[in-house]
Amino acid sequence: MKADPKADPTAEPQYMIRFDKVGKRYGDHQVLRDLDFTVRPRERCTLIGPSGSGKTTILRLLMTLERVTSGTIEVDGELLSHMRRGDRLVPADEKHLRRVRRKVGMVFQQFNLFPNMNVLRNITEAPVRVLGRSREEAEQRAMELLEMVGLSGKADAHPGRLSGGQQQRVAIARALAMEPEILLLDEVTSALDPELVAGVQSLLRDIASEGNLTILCVTHEMNFARDISDRVLMFDHGQIVEEGPPEKIFSDPVEQRTRDFLQAVLQT
Amino acid sequence: MNPCSSDLPGTVGEAMPFLCDGALVTAQATLGGAALALVLAFAAGLAMLSPRRLVRVPARVYMEFFRGTSVIVQMFWIFFALPVLTGYRLAPLAAGILALGLNLGAYGAEVVRGGVLAVPRAQREAAIALNFSPYQRMRYVIMPQALAAMLPPLNNLLIELLKATSLVSAISVGDLIFESKALINSGSDRAVVMVLVMVIYLLYAGLITAVMRLLERRMARMLGREVRPLWPRRRRRSAGGELTVAAGGAR
Numbered sequence: 001m002k003a004d005p006k007a008d009p010t011a012e013p014q015y016m017i018r019f020d021k022v023g024k025r026y027g028d029h030q031v032l033r034d035l036d037f038t039v040r041p042r043e044r045c046t047l048i049g050p051s052g053s054g055k056t057t058i059l060r061l062l063m064t065l066e067r068v069t070s071g072t073i074e075v076d077g078e079l080l081s082h083m084r085r086g087d088r089l090v091p092a093d094e095k096h097l098r099r100v101r102r103k104v105g106m107v108f109q110q111f112n113l114f115p116n117m118n119v120l121r122n123i124t125e126a127p128v129r130v131l132g133r134s135r136e137e138a139e140q141r142a143m144e145l146l147e148m149v150g151l152s153g154k155a156d157a158h159p160g161r162l163s164g165g166q167q168q169r170v171a172i173a174r175a176l177a178m179e180p181e182i183l184l185l186d187e188v189t190s191a192l193d194p195e196l197v198a199g200v201q202s203l204l205r206d207i208a209s210e211g212n213l214t215i216l217c218v219t220h221e222m223n224f225a226r227d228i229s230d231r232v233l234m235f236d237h238g239q240i241v242e243e244g245p246p247e248k249i250f251s252d253p254v255e256q257r258t259r260d261f262l263q264a265v266l267q268t
Numbered sequence: 269m270n271p272c273s274s275d276l277p278g279t280v281g282e283a284m285p286f287l288c289d290g291a292l293v294t295a296q297a298t299l300g301g302a303a304l305a306l307v308l309a310f311a312a313g314l315a316m317l318s319p320r321r322l323v324r325v326p327a328r329v330y331m332e333f334f335r336g337t338s339v340i341v342q343m344f345w346i347f348f349a350l351p352v353l354t355g356y357r358l359a360p361l362a363a364g365i366l367a368l369g370l371n372l373g374a375y376g377a378e379v380v381r382g383g384v385l386a387v388p389r390a391q392r393e394a395a396i397a398l399n400f401s402p403y404q405r406m407r408y409v410i411m412p413q414a415l416a417a418m419l420p421p422l423n424n425l426l427i428e429l430l431k432a433t434s435l436v437s438a439i440s441v442g443d444l445i446f447e448s449k450a451l452i453n454s455g456s457d458r459a460v461v462m463v464l465v466m467v468i469y470l471l472y473a474g475l476i477t478a479v480m481r482l483l484e485r486r487m488a489r490m491l492g493r494e495v496r497p498l499w500p501r502r503r504r505r506s507a508g509g510e511l512t513v514a515a516g517g518a519r
């Protein structure tokens with residue numbers, strides 16, 4: 001594995017996220033190859049691109065659900081997948097992962113709420129167990145978040161009794177309760193019935209417009225992408241084909257592959 | 269009326285005091301075996317899921333060994349051969365419980381492993397995304413859901429265990445079977461004794477199932493699933509052929 005051992009870990013991070021020659025392989029299938037990209041603090045980026053181009057893989061790497069097969073990832077100036085031992089880089093151990101992971105939160109396509117806990121508990125369990133908050137403090141914060149996502153009345157409900165849109169709002173509240181600096185959103189409205197999409201999107205618009213989070217969002221909803229992002233990155237075959245501000249990418253893309261993709265998406 | 273009383277008429281009165289003693293020993297063997305089996309099942313079942321070979325392999329060896337040899341042979345080894353090898357002799361009931369626990373624990377390990385694997389991978393990933401430690405993921409997210417999947421097969425195993433306790437009579441533990449043989453040998457009516465023994469076993473099995481059903485219902489409620497009725501209503505075919513609930517339309 002090639003990585004730069006001279007990189008100074010004490011330097012002020014200019015980047016919240018930094019991919020450096022990242023490769024990811026599943027068996028023989030090279031999903032990402034020498035991928036370089038950076039995200040500034042509080043920047044909101046949207047990843048677009050055809051299915052199978054590696055967008056989810058990028059988010060899963062950042063969430064430490066997968067490990068890189070080559071290259072390095074840094075989050076807020078700290079190595080994510082590796083740690084330094086002497087002047088060598090070795091795969092990160094659990095302790096290191098837990099420290100860096102604290103800054104990252106993720107909302108999944110399928111919500112993935114815990115069915116063995118009610119809504120309130122879904123939101124408070126990690127702050128209590130992981131951050132060491134008191135139960136009262138965590139519940140107070142959870143109630144504020146539930147109010148924000150418009151579900152104050154559902155604190156005691158079982159997640160299975162909620163609609164998809166409501167479940168996804170709870171999942172958003174649950175991720176925010178951990179006070180992440182980076183929020184990863186992986187096609188968070190694709191599993192929702194059409195009439196529930198708008199509500200979740202407008203909630204996320206509000207969250208994004210507060211501007212204190214770094215957001216990395218994968219979506220096929222181009223209007224939504226335009227509203228919430230500072231920058232759009234077009235992916236194909238695990239590589240960035242084109243990037244730029246949403247106005248530029250959506251109205252005047254340079255690359256043929258971007259044009260083809262946008263045309264295909266906008267037609268449906 | 270005390271069912272263990274010798275005042276009961278005929279063979280029943282003659283047999284019940286002895287059968288009650290035996291039933292108590294059978295209960296002890298079942299509960300003791302179950303306690304040991306559960307501890308071993310969780311320890312070995314979780315160990316088999318470990319990413320470390322050094323943890324996984326011994327658990328696997330334990331499971332394959334005790335699943336692959338019969339309880340009675342294990343019991344004979346523990347009761348007869350171990351004292352010769354180690355100079356330490358276990359009481360017969362303790363040796364029986366040890367053998368039953370080791371054997372059923374091996375089957376239980378596979379149930380525990382399967383239950384954990386049955387929890388969707390996405391649940392584990394959501395727990396990682398919230399930065400739970402590996403222990404916390406298991407304790408607060410995976411295990412509560414896995415238990416729900418484990419309860420029905422564990423119920424079966426406990427019934428198996430109940431039946432297997434009859435083997436302790438082979439190392440002279442005075443369980444139900446041991447007492448019933450003694451009664452028959454001393455001239456009690458064989459048929460009556462066997463019916464009584466059967467009824468006691470059935471009562472025990474019913475008790476185990478009832479407790480497990482209650483646990484299942486609690487789990488189902490926790491997971492927000494449809495709760496099955498404790499005793500499913502019998503369905504009967506009415507004359508017209510359509511299905512009706514017994515308590516409803518059909519007489």
Ligand SMILES: Nc1ncnc2c1ncn2[C@@H]1O[C@H](COP(=O)(O)OP(=O)(O)O)[C@@H](O)[C@H]1O
Pocket residue numbers: 026029031049050051052053054055056057058
């Ligand atoms: N666990 C896995 N094992 C094998 N292949 C995988 C795995 N996860 C993803 N892939 C493959 O990696 C490629 C990129 O997947 P993904 O990142 O999910 O793409 P996208 O989110 O852009 O649709 C796909 O071809 C997919 O089949």
Ligand SMILES: [Mg+2]
Pocket residue numbers: 055056057187
């Ligand atoms: Mg995807």
